[in-house]
Amino acid sequence: MEREVLLDVRDLDVTFGERRKKYEAVKKVNFKIYKGETFGLVGESGSGKTTIGRAIMRIVPSCGGDILYKGDKINGRISAELDRKVIKEIQMIFQDPQASLNERAKVDYIISEGLMNMEKGLGEKERKKRVDQALLDVGLLPEFASRFPHEFSGGQRQRIGIARSLIMNPDFIIADEPISALDVSVRAQVLNLLGDMKKKRQITYLFIAHDLSVMRFITDRIAVIRKGEIVEMAETEELITHALHPYTRALLSAIPMPDPKHEKEKKLLVYDPSVHDYSWEKASWREIRPEHYVLANRKEAEEYKKLYKD
């Protein structure tokens, strides 16, 4: 059965600064996220993960390429109607719950601010009801609504951030390292909460993280990003067990990075199932195994051939 594509990112470029100070944070990035899946974007700090999330949220402008949500192009100029739909349906959960909540506002306001902007005619009684429900949904008590963020622990603050997203009844959530700033003891709880939300509400996730250990348990597919480019993309289990790109393998096992001088010669390693062998083709995305894509150089190909030839 054909899977429904929720988000389709095509040749996305994001550049910061101008002229000599120009910095290409995201370069020709392509991926699709299917409805109902949890798609992971993994890479070390500064690789461009957050920028991709922010480009989808339209917090940073894209410089090239298309971002299609449910088939509609949402980057660049869009209609007011589509703008409202995207604001409501796509929500983001931020990395640092200490920084992402307005310290001067009560939880009640923080959680319902977006909702009030979207539904101008919303009555006070209904608003209150939805705030209480959102708090209960994330495992917090309705009476917390009258408190300020500083009265909460890191884990509770992240739950408040999640409640702020959930109250919009989103179809798609971008979770940008939602647990990395939290105490180890509460990380699993927050992950479980996100997992429960997915099951109950059929939410699709883009999950951003810098290490693969967490991703392994929560994602269906993963794209590995390095210096603004996707270097490998596959189903999670396939990627973990048959990582092809040395960078992915480095993320998996903390082995040293490949020599950067080999990066210039970019070619695509293609697995041909009919002859059970790999060959090099010009650098455009192709499947190696079903839905396993990799971008690498010739020297690495020789390594892969040795390692992965059945």
Ligand SMILES: Nc1ncnc2c1ncn2[C@@H]1O[C@H](COP(=O)(O)OP(=O)(O)OP(=O)(O)O)[C@@H](O)[C@H]1O
């Ligand atoms: N608004 C901006 N202006 C200029 N440069 C930026 C801006 N935002 C991000 N960058 C740069 O773009 C690159 C990618 O940053 P980004 O935050 O997307 O990386 P990341 O992979 O999410 O890293 P982290 O895990 O540390 O958040 C970095 O070099 C960063 O300094």
